[in-house]
Amino acid sequence: MLLRRIVVVGVLLAIVVFGAPPAIRAAEKVTVGIGGVGLMVYLPTVLAKSKGYFAEEGLDVEILDIKGGGSQAASALIGGSVDFSANAIDHAIKAKVQKKDLVAVHSHVRFPVMGLVVANKYKGEIKSLADLKGRPVGVTSPGSQTHMVLGYLLVKNGVKPDEVKIIGAGGNTMPLAIEKDSVHAGMMVDPFFTVFTKQGKGFVLVDMFTAKGALEAMGGEVQGTTLLTRPDVIAKRPATVQKMVNALVRANKLITSSSGEEMARSLPAELAGDPKLYAESFEHAREAFPPDSLVGREGVARVIETMRVFEAVPAGMKIEPESVFDNRYVLKALGR
Amino acid sequence: MATSGPEKVSWVRIRLWRAVLLGAFLLLWEMATRRGWVDPFFVSQPTVLAAQIFDWIRTGFILRHLFVTMQETILGFLLGTLLGVAVGFTFARWQTLAHIFDPLMVALNAMPRVVLAPLFILWFGLGLLSKVVMVVSLVFFVVFFSTYTGIREVDRDLVNNARILGAHPRHMIRHVLLPSALTWIFASLRTSVGFALIGAVVGEYLGSHEGMGYVISYAESMFNATGVLAGLLVLMAAVIAIDVALKRLDARFSYWKPFPK
Numbered sequence: 001m002l003l004r005r006i007v008v009v010g011v012l013l014a015i016v017v018f019g020a021p022p023a024i025r026a027a028e029k030v031t032v033g034i035g036g037v038g039l040m041v042y043l044p045t046v047l048a049k050s051k052g053y054f055a056e057e058g059l060d061v062e063i064l065d066i067k068g069g070g071s072q073a074a075s076a077l078i079g080g081s082v083d084f085s086a087n088a089i090d091h092a093i094k095a096k097v098q099k100k101d102l103v104a105v106h107s108h109v110r111f112p113v114m115g116l117v118v119a120n121k122y123k124g125e126i127k128s129l130a131d132l133k134g135r136p137v138g139v140t141s142p143g144s145q146t147h148m149v150l151g152y153l154l155v156k157n158g159v160k161p162d163e164v165k166i167i168g169a170g171g172n173t174m175p176l177a178i179e180k181d182s183v184h185a186g187m188m189v190d191p192f193f194t195v196f197t198k199q200g201k202g203f204v205l206v207d208m209f210t211a212k213g214a215l216e217a218m219g220g221e222v223q224g225t226t227l228l229t230r231p232d233v234i235a236k237r238p239a240t241v242q243k244m245v246n247a248l249v250r251a252n253k254l255i256t257s258s259s260g261e262e263m264a265r266s267l268p269a270e271l272a273g274d275p276k277l278y279a280e281s282f283e284h285a286r287e288a289f290p291p292d293s294l295v296g297r298e299g300v301a302r303v304i305e306t307m308r309v310f311e312a313v314p315a316g317m318k319i320e321p322e323s324v325f326d327n328r329y330v331l332k333a334l335g336r
Numbered sequence: 337m338a339t340s341g342p343e344k345v346s347w348v349r350i351r352l353w354r355a356v357l358l359g360a361f362l363l364l365w366e367m368a369t370r371r372g373w374v375d376p377f378f379v380s381q382p383t384v385l386a387a388q389i390f391d392w393i394r395t396g397f398i399l400r401h402l403f404v405t406m407q408e409t410i411l412g413f414l415l416g417t418l419l420g421v422a423v424g425f426t427f428a429r430w431q432t433l434a435h436i437f438d439p440l441m442v443a444l445n446a447m448p449r450v451v452l453a454p455l456f457i458l459w460f461g462l463g464l465l466s467k468v469v470m471v472v473s474l475v476f477f478v479v480f481f482s483t484y485t486g487i488r489e490v491d492r493d494l495v496n497n498a499r500i501l502g503a504h505p506r507h508m509i510r511h512v513l514l515p516s517a518l519t520w521i522f523a524s525l526r527t528s529v530g531f532a533l534i535g536a537v538v539g540e541y542l543g544s545h546e547g548m549g550y551v552i553s554y555a556e557s558m559f560n561a562t563g564v565l566a567g568l569l570v571l572m573a574a575v576i577a578i579d580v581a582l583k584r585l586d587a588r589f590s591y592w593k594p595f596p597k
Contacts, residue, residue, distance in 0.1 A: 071557040078377075078559065091559075098559045100377055136462070142550060143557030167462050167545040168553065173454070177543075182462040312558060 030054075030061045030240060032227075033073035033082035036171065037065045038271060040190040040285050041225040043263075044108045044251040045086040050268055051254070053247035059240065069141055069171065074228065077102065083233050084244060088145040089223045089295070089303055090312075092324040097313055103234060104226035104325040105241060106248045107295045111214040111288040112149050112222045115193050116206040118185040119178045123203060126185065129157035138169035138177050138186030143312065145224070146187035151309035153206060153217060161309055178202055191273065194281035209285045222306070223299030224288065226325070234326075245329035249293045256291040259283075292334065295325040380562040388566040398570055404547040406574065408464060408536040412471020413529065419472065420479025421521060425513075428487035445477045450538050457543045467539035467547075474531040478524050486520030487513055515589075522586040529578050533571060 034042050045063065048054055054061040064082060066073045074091035076082045078100055085091075092102040118126045125131060132154070139147040147168075151161045169177040174186045175196045185205065188196060193209075196202055207213040214222060227248060234241055255263065260279030264272045272278045290296075300321035307313040362382045369376040376384070392398035427434035453470055460466035490513055498512050540549025548567055555563025 071559075075559065094558050098377055098561075100559065136545070141557060142554040165545045168543055168550070169462065170454075170543065173458070173543075176458060177462065180458065180461065182457075 028059050028240065030059050030084065030244065031064060031082040032061060033064050033066050033076045033085040033087075035066050035069040035071070035073040035087070037063060038191065038273075039171070040281060041088075041109050041113050041288075042086045043255060044106075044248050044289070045227065046271060047255065047263075047266060048247045048251035050271075051251065051266060053250050054244070057243035057247050059243050059247070061244075070144060071141070074102070077228060077230060080230075083237075083240075084227055084229045086225055087228045089226050089228075089300055089324065090145045090148060090307065092226075092228055093300075093304055093307055093319060094143075094312060096319055096324060097317065101231050102228045102324065103231060104223075104228055104295050104300075105234075105327075105329050106227040106245050107223065107290050107293055107330075108225035108227065108248075108252075109285075109288040110221050110290045110296060110299055111211065111224060112145065112208040112218065113224055113285055113288045114146055114149065114187050114189045114208055115197075115204050115213075116150070116153070116185060117178065117188045117193065117196060117202040118205050119181065119202050120200070121181075122184050126205065129153055129205070130159055132185060133159055133163050134165075135184040136165040136167050136182065138167050138174050138183035140168070140171040140174065140187065140189065142166075142168040144168075146189070148303075148306040148310065148312060149208070149218070149222070150187050152306035155309055156219075175201070190281045190285055191277065194277065194284060198277070198280075209288060211287045218302065218306075220302060221296050221299035222302050223296060223325075226295060242329050242332060245293075246333045249330060249333040252289055252291060252293045255289045256286070260286075293330045294327050295330075297321050300325060376561070377559070378561055380565050384562050385566050385569065388562050389569060392566065392570075398551070401546055401548050401551050402570060402574065405533070405536050405540065405549065405571075408467040408539070408547070409471060409529075409532045411464075412468040412535060413475055413532040415468065416472040416475025416528070416532070417479050417521075417525065420476045420524075421483045423476075424480045424483025425487060425517075428484050434484070441477075441480070445481070449473045450534070453538050453542050456539065462543045462545070467536050467544070470539040471532045471535035474535040475528040478528040478531060479521065482520045482524030483517060486517030489520070490516040518589055522582070522589070526579055526582050526586075529582065530575060533575055537571065 032045060034045065036042070037046055049061055049063055064076070066076055070087050070091060073082075073085045074087050074095070077085040077087070078095060086108060089104055092104055095102045116129075126135075137150065139150055141147070147166065150166065154161050154164060167177075167183055169183055169186060171189055172192065174183075174188055175192055177183045178186050178196070179201060185202075190209070197204055206217050208217050208222075214220070227244065229241060254266075258266070260282040261275070263282050264275035264278040267278075304313055304319055304321065308315070313319060365379070366382045368374045369379065369381045389398075427437070449470070452473070453466075456466045456470050456473075460469050494512060494516070495508070498508060503512070536547070537549040537552070540547035541553045542549075544550045548571055552564050552567040555561075555567060
């Protein structure tokens, strides 16, 4: 009796430990992980859902707002908890370094869509990136895109990244960290960037929301948020991937042809917040949304370069930009 | 103290068994990842882990971060212990005070203070202070309750005898109360070392630019399981080192006890 029980428990344990991932759910139910639905860089997915574009494609899309930001959303995708994630392309590259494949199938934004904001009290002292030497500077979290881009900016301006105290201060707590003088400057994303600068609590040192700003600061396009998925999802559910991309291409077309007020009206009230502020923040960032939804090779290559600064991509490792994205679905949706 | 069997503990045998079990575990782990039974992406690999830790030590990278974490841990630990002993002792001597503050102490202790970490960071900044406060908040209660109980539990006869022999209150504390309570306090210290490290690491994990919590959080955001596990192993080694030191200290202070362990 006892022996049998031990065997049963052993087998159950073995299933738990070594067992296959849960079987694919009912055909058209799709889950998407997002590390903060309120952020501007995730607008295409959020808009496609609220406008019913996914539903029109026959998809029942559930958006999971994952606490802890982009890295956690990407972890959920790698672990198999979600089918897709709206994520900075960085995460696909980091996964690649760890020998895991993720594929970007749609481009949400093509610029970094972030800015470096300095506390007003340092207006006289900090006039350029070189003046950040020896000061505490905030990024949203260690290893995030804000961290990588800041490192790249510093190196480009002749500052060694370890000459600056880089602190993970949190995306939504960054305004407080600057106000409380925990950091003298910080990489900010929207809506916090717009709110903070509008309140006049800080000034903008680098603005990477616009084509001009990205070109000046980074030297050109920088692939931002994309829709990521796993190769096994592409292999098993290619039609679903196509439908997702169809809806998102439509969303990008709407975004690039809308005014800020129209956009604020299209979103549910809890996401748009103050419509006037949202419209303003949207107008500021609108150039970042690519009308054609294509992931740019040049933009991906530049992201890989930014990640070499902190050896997030190790020095000897070669990563082909093409290995982390696939534009076929977008091209098909565009009818090309 | 009941020894039922004639079996004598053979330390050689116990050590041997420990080594065999650890070796078997590491071997199984290595094999499972090499054969592809489990994905090393999620659980890393013993050989890769060893190489990573060796590399960290060789470049001195980890020592800098470990130093920061230890600084926070030890500072918070000492402050928390001092406060815990002082308040515990005061409350044990003045019962009215203890009764007044009892609900507050219980309520504060019941609060999951790790969740407060983000608030501490807002209040005390992203530097050393917020982590030390975090550690103190965790260590204090463990030590406080032990000291309080320890002093209350001192042998009444011993106290009375000392008093009959004309002990001054100051001597009473120095020679009777504190030594008797020390066992309790030391027992709590060894528990609270673990708490102290948790406090420091959680604090760093949530906002900092150096320390083991930062290293682990960075590795995690890089999907680098090796980095996360290697960081944890280094922390584990640090706690064991402190524990051994405390054990030695305990033995030194309890030399007078009739049945040393």
